[in-house]
Amino acid sequence: MRVLAAMSGGVDSAVAAARAVDAGHDVVGVHLALSRMPGTLRTGSRGCCTIEDSRDAWRAAEKLGIPYYVWDFSERFKEDVVDDFIAEYEAGRTPNPCMRCNEKIKFAALLEKALALGFDAVCTGHYARVDRDADGHPELHRASDWAKDQSYVLGVLTEAQLEHCLFPLADAPTKAAVRAEAAERGLSVAKKPDSHDICFIPDGDTVGWLAEKIAMEPGEIVDETGATVGEHAGAQAFTVGQRRGLKLGRPAADGKPRFVLSIEPKQNRVTVGPERLLAVDEIRGIRISWAGRPIPDAVVDPATGASARFPVLAQVRAHGDPVPATAQVVTGDDGDHRLVVILDESLRGVAPGQTVVLYQGTRVLGQATIDTARSLAAV
RNA sequence: UCCGCCCUGGUGUAAUGGCAGCACCCCGGCCUUUGGAGCCGUGGAGUCUAGGUUCGAGUCCUAGGGGCGGAA
Numbered sequence: 413m414r415v416l417a418a419m420s421g422g423v424d425s426a427v428a429a430a431r432a433v434d435a436g437h438d439v440v441g442v443h444l445a446l447s448r449m450p451g452t453l454r455t456g457s458r459g460c461c462t463i464e465d466s467r468d469a470w471r472a473a474e475k476l477g478i479p480y481y482v483w484d485f486s487e488r489f490k491e492d493v494v495d496d497f498i499a500e501y502e503a504g505r506t507p508n509p510c511m512r513c514n515e516k517i518k519f520a521a522l523l524e525k526a527l528a529l530g531f532d533a534v535c536t537g538h539y540a541r542v543d544r545d546a547d548g549h550p551e552l553h554r555a556s557d558w559a560k561d562q563s564y565v566l567g568v569l570t571e572a573q574l575e576h577c578l579f580p581l582a583d584a585p586t587k588a589a590v591r592a593e594a595a596e597r598g599l600s601v602a603k604k605p606d607s608h609d610i611c612f613i614p615d616g617d618t619v620g621w622l623a624e625k626i627a628m629e630p631g632e633i634v635d636e637t638g639a640t641v642g643e644h645a646g647a648q649a650f651t652v653g654q655r656r657g658l659k660l661g662r663p664a665a666d667g668k669p670r671f672v673l674s675i676e677p678k679q680n681r682v683t684v685g686p687e688r689l690l691a692v693d694e695i696r697g698i699r700i701s702w703a704g705r706p707i708p709d710a711v712v713d714p715a716t717g718a719s720a721r722f723p724v725l726a727q728v729r730a731h732g733d734p735v736p737a738t739a740q741v742v743t744g745d746d747g748d749h750r751l752v753v754i755l756d757e758s759l760r761g762v763a764p765g766q767t768v769v770l771y772q773g774t775r776v777l778g779q780a781t782i783d784t785a786r787s788l789a790a791v
Numbered sequence: 792u793c794c795g796c797c798c799u800g801g802u803g804u805a806a807u808g809g810c811a812g813c814a815c816c817c818c819g820g821c822c823u824u825u826g827g828a829g830c831c832g833u834g835g836a837g838u839c840u841a842g843g844u845u846c847g848a849g850u851c852c853u854a855g856g857g858g859c860g861g862a863a
Contacts (some may be wrong), residue, residue: 420824422824497825501826506825506826506827507825507826508825508826509824509825509826510824510825511825512825513824513825514824538824562824565824565825606823606824607824608822608823608824608825609823609824609825610824610825610826611824618825618826651826651827652826652827653826653827653828654826654827654828655827655828656816656817656827656828657817658816659801659816659817660802660815660816661801661802661816662801662802662803662815663802663803663804663814663815663816664803664815665803666814667803667804667813667814667815668814668815669814669815669816670815671827671828672827690828729825729826729827729828730823730824730825731822731823732828760828761826761827761828763826763827765826766825766826766827767825
């Protein structure tokens with residue numbers, strides 16, 4: 413196959429590219445430039461797409477003896493990821509930019525260009541597996557190393573995208589083994605720290621960064637009874653489940669910490685309360701996508717406007733535990749499909765804008781963007 | 792303008808006259824391809840003021856300041 417290896421400049425994508433070469437593919441390395449302005453991405457151990465990273469990727473490509481290019485996707489990245497990130501926070505929601513990037517950039521803009529240039533697949537260093545069912549349709553599964561498994565952030569991929577994905581690290585036993593392999597191969601990035609945090613926020617100060625993009629107004633922080641307990645500099649800077657940074661002068665009567673329960677940007681109000689009020693067991697999602705063929709139970713019956721109810725494992729954060737649940741696709745008033753997930757056990761800190769990914773065993777069924785999350789017990 | 796109770800980090804509270812503790816909060820670290828959460832820390836911050844008793848005072852005494860409460 414002709415394979416385009418996306419090389420971030422980190423260990424994983426370098427080893428993945430190396431494995432693709434070993435597998436006999438015709439590999440070309442490409443690094444995505446996501447910002448034209450130096451200093452607007454996290455650097456050093458933090459970011460994933462800086463100038464230094466492109467140099468690391470280039471050195472790795474050279475070591476592997478493959479052609480190497482840098483493609484500028486800064487425009488698309490700004491429109492589809494950064495601007496979306498800002499708009500979501502403005503609306504009082506909590507976006508997941510990494511998923512947007514996978515959905516719109518790495519496996520969309522990049523993949524489209526690769527296919528147009530005659531490549532058969534895009535190879536990345538994600539820890540996830542693509543299997544084929546009996547009919548040859550792709551299925552997305554968790555990686556062997558559950559500790560590093562990244563199938564959650566790939567839950568947005570569609571069947572068409574999965575058709576062209578190559579994840580050579582699917583069977584990597586551990587991250588340490590990947591690093592060891594990188595060292596053996598003489599890759600200079602073997603000991604490079606993992607990337608984390610949001611790549612386009614240079615110093616990791618998300619609130620400070622948002623404050624420059626969004627007009628924020630001071631407002632009230634109220635508790636679950638409606639009593640004013642403090643004030644904030646802008647409701648958009650908060651997220652459901654947040655504990656730190658509330659700067660409430662007075663502790664709660666019971667001396668327990670308080671968490672953000674909800675954000676109402678229109679009223680510019682933030683509501684806080686005790687941990688138990690964070691528990692939710694019904695999650696409703698919009699913008700559903702299926703990672704491969706939807707399972708038969710998830711197909712909406714035109715007669716009823718709803719699918720069957722089917723058992724799943726629901727995961728609401730990249731490294732959260734999946735919890736048993738029952739899912740159903742229903743048709744909303746606007747004709748759009750909605751995902752309704754009833755959890756067997758409640759979860760805390762589920763913020764609108766985040767992503768719920770559905771699994772059955774190791775298989776990723778699909779995902780939806782969380783629209784609402786609530787407790788079914790009377791409030 | 793008589794009597795009683797109270798005053799401890801930013802906040803809420805502990806301490807038979809014997810090292811001022813706990814919680815919230817804040818800060819730092821760990822974790823993490825999102826936000827948060829979680830975990831760790833010898834981290835930050837306090838006895839209203841002035842005297843007195845005592846080997847030793849947050850604690851007892853006196854005066855002052857501040858806050859509650861008392862059918863005249």
